[in-house]
Amino acid sequence: MSSLTDYANNYIKNGLYITQVYINTNSEGYKTVNFPKNWLNNLRKTTVQNWSGNIAIATGHGNDCNVCVLDVDSPSHRKDGVNGLESIEKWQKEHGAFPDTRIAETPTGGRHYYFKVPQDIHIKRGSNLLPGVDVQGDKACVIAPPSVYNSKRYKWINHTKIAEANDSVLELMRLKQKGRDEEVSSLPQDLNMISEGGRTNYLVSMIGQQNFASNKASKESIKAMIRAENEMYCNPPLSEEELERQVFPAIDNLPLYEKKETDHPQKLTLMSSKELQDMYIPPLEWLVDDYLPLSGVVGLIGSPKSRKSFMALDLCLALAKGTKFLGKNTHKHDTLYFDLESGLRRPKERQEMILARQEAPDNFYIITSDQDVKQIDNGFIEQLTDILEKNRNIQFIVIDTLGILRGAKKLDYTIDVNDVKKLKDVCTKFNVCIMVVHHFNKARGSDKNGDIFDKISGTNGIFGTLDTAWLVDIERGSTIAQFHITGRDIQEYNVVIDFNEQTMKWEYRGTWSEMEEARVQNAYENDPVTLTIKHILEKHPEGWTGTTQDIKDQSIELPKSINVTNAVLGRTISQYKVRLAKEGVDIKRERRRSNTYYIISSTSATSSTSATSSTSATDNMDSM
Template identity: 30%
Template sequence: MLSQWKGNDKLFKTYVEGNSKGDGKSPASGQRIKGEDKILSFEEASKHPCFGTVLKDGMIDISFDDAEMSEKFLEMAKANAWRCLVLKNPTNGHLHTFWKNEQGEITKLSAEDQKLAVGFIADIHGGSTYIPLRVHGVDRFPPIYDILADEEYQEVPKELLPVNTTAELWQQDKGGRNNGLSAMAIFLSHDRRFTKEQIRRVLTNTNAFIFKNRLPDKELNIILRDETFKGIVETPKLNTLNAAELFQMDIEPVEFIIEGLVPVGLVILASPPKYGKSWFCLDMGLSVAMGCDFLGFKTHKSKVLYLALEDRNDRLKQRISQILGTEPFPAWLNLGIDSATLDKGFLESVTEFLKEQPETKLIIIDTFIKIRGEARRNESAYAIDSREAGEIKKFADQHKIAVVLVTHTRKGIDPDDPFVNITGTYGVAGAADDMIVLTKQKRGDDVTKMSVTGRDVSYEEFPLIFNKERGKWMRQSDSFDDFMARTQLEIKRAEYLTGNTRKTIMKLLEENGGTWTGFCKAIIDKSKEYGTPISLTSQKLGKELAEINGFLFEDSILHTEISKGTAASKHKFEKV
């Protein structure tokens, strides 16, 4: 049956004419391989004195350029019942072996003389590498080893994964075997790709097929005992549950310290510098410590730790007095103006504080930069942001508290998405349960937009105004857009009521018995005559009249625009 071999569609994606004028181990001139799904069929290619193949994506070729090593591999493959394809070069006895590499454990797809975990030395080929099947009339097929018809090829076994080790195991004899296996056990125990049982299997195969003379079972078992693998980190088990089990679980709802605004977990508060974040934080801390509403949101009274790391005690006292007026300072608000950094015991010191003050449910860190540690060697900005913010998030979850981490925003990276502008990389925002960002269209604006979003908080935008006399932020509405629309409407109404356009129209109606019709130019001329000059062109006045229609109606004036084609429109005003 093997003599009728016609290629292998499970492993190979195409067949290619070989270069018969050269060594026959490369494709013929003009034959493109990379990116082509089909060049020749097996039958077409096999008509040539030299031809080869190309692996499918996710497949790998591990080849042995040593006849004795090739024989030992074949013995190992049969003993382990590995499911692979093996082709032999009849000229020198060297082997090509083919496997799945769909999990991508072998990442370097073109490498020579690679040390494999079991002790072999091999070349590795993948991708668009040309694999000769016939060289100047000498066939390297049919296979000398293959799977059964109802089987599938397997992933590369752990024994054949390349490893970066100095250990020399091939053909070791007396004197080097024990040390070699022990060293390999320790080396592989630090490679997360290998479990304890997989390392035992690798070493057992090394002893059986790699060494010139194998170790007695008694000596091998000493090396394989548990003590050898003390430092190994086992692959964690994936814990899952099905949806029916999830339905039956009694899960506590998310706990809020400030309803709809600050849940248990990590909360990021950000704004540009000098926006009043510290006033915001101080009022938040006071409100929770006293059980008072904050910005109209209900609080759950608890102890608060406010770390004002950019402030002084005298200024904190002055600001609290300003916020509270004649009310007494609450004992449940704890204040600090210095702390350790994350790499110098910050979380440990806060843990001790919580042991002493277990009623604490809110910690405000103002600002994040003051507790940041040193970056570790070769650590990227994203990695350090994610690690440090993640440590604080984990701490908050473990102690079931809310931690508000105060930071800044960068200038206008994305005016439509305030959360993108939070300083640092996405590693900070990615760790947060909730984010609060304060922004203004212009720094001098009175109204500040408070944008809120999070895992357990719906996206909302609220209008805030800072009351400088009281030192408090005041929420103006449940909707920023509605508030701004109403504000703009009131501004336009005020402009209308005091403007010369209204005064002129009122005078026209008074002089003409409550009805007047004419062009915009006539209105402008009359306004000058009345001493209420309208400094607009006729075209711009026409637009203004359309915009103030509603205000005119509030004044019991019906305005109608009378259009006559392309000519200028007349405007009719009636007192109703």
């Protein structure tokens, strides 16, 4: 099966320029499509090494061939049951058949008909040309295979070349542009079609053209549509203040849909195992390779004063610049940091420490407690949504801390789950990652032998609802920490990190097993027991036999002698036996009468030599 990158490069090579697109479903069950900021001026026109995410093709004069698309809905796509497929069939019977052309099928069973339009004709995006039939032209786009929506993908149903639009196609595409051809054809090639002076009237007219009551659209849904229209078609776009003052009041004159008690919940759809097997699902996208997926809520959790904020700030800067974090590659994105504990002075000082006189990135944004940041139940979600709607390139948000965002709340599992879920809903809507900085519970954190995840402040609802958890386990006063990473879609990691007080950054030291092995090896190499055994073998290369007390006596000749009981010494020798063997030292233990003897020899010596030629610290020892 071709990869996303293969599809993307094939479109580009054929003059069809592309952009990323984010497809979600809103609370009312409608599809929402979000684009990167200023996407029309940043279309991808050269081949890519790697492409992740859904693909949208710019239509009309946004591509080399002026390819426009008839967008035909199936009955399952429309809540009013309108069948665009029937409308197209009826049109062709009355006005002439379309030429054979490339057709894509949508996840809801609709069709996208691709046609090349003469360069001197400008097709403007239009809705409801016929019942259930739209057209995508200049300054618009169409979602292309193999993009995914609701776990189903767009797919080509044929591989026919894109045909030249005939009279029947052109007449349909221009059906609602009658009398405006001269105006449309005179539009500038740079696609900046609606300039100052006409923007307000255009957007107000867009509100008037839609039947929002029959489509069951809310006031917020209409505003979202108008914001997208403003971003794509107005040059320059109206500000949010201008929209609120000049455009949105027109919504109050519309008959809006009001939910009734007779409304039924959306029907559920069964999916077979075979359908799931055949389904294309895009691979997981990363912010930090292996450690942090692109979407979802992640908790950065540790004891107070454990330098979590430095880690979060460093991560924001690394993502904004695309530099490594804890030795892992990052993928460059705009970032936003809510420092709810500080004014501007503290993050400025910390940023300067981390940057070490490097230039700060202009795509990392900070909001501090100087501003009126609301709590999660009192307006914060609306504030964050507003920011993300206006700044589509922001993909990573830090909230420092979760406790301040939530305010004082009683210990309640359901409340904890619901608060995290509110943030998850934002992640899903905008395809972003939100990191919440949180604390260990002081009382539970005193139990060093307990499960580290039990130390998290609050109920298990917080940890259970997070998509990913980063836990920093550090002793007060230390710079070395265990860093635990776990999540729904990622491998579990347990690594050791070290806070560098010169650079004010956390640095990767190794996995916990690697660091533990290094610690044990270092203890072994410097243990007087190891040094004494090696010393004995250097003095007696032919081999040596003695008791634990004899070994302790031999250690007196070294700078540091063995100072443990005979029983502890015996256990230590057993513990080090494998490590000593790797260095060519063989130790055998023999019990004789009331004493235990240790036969120390080089692994190159034969067993017979060891038995007959060794120097004994006890005369006339019989063999066992």
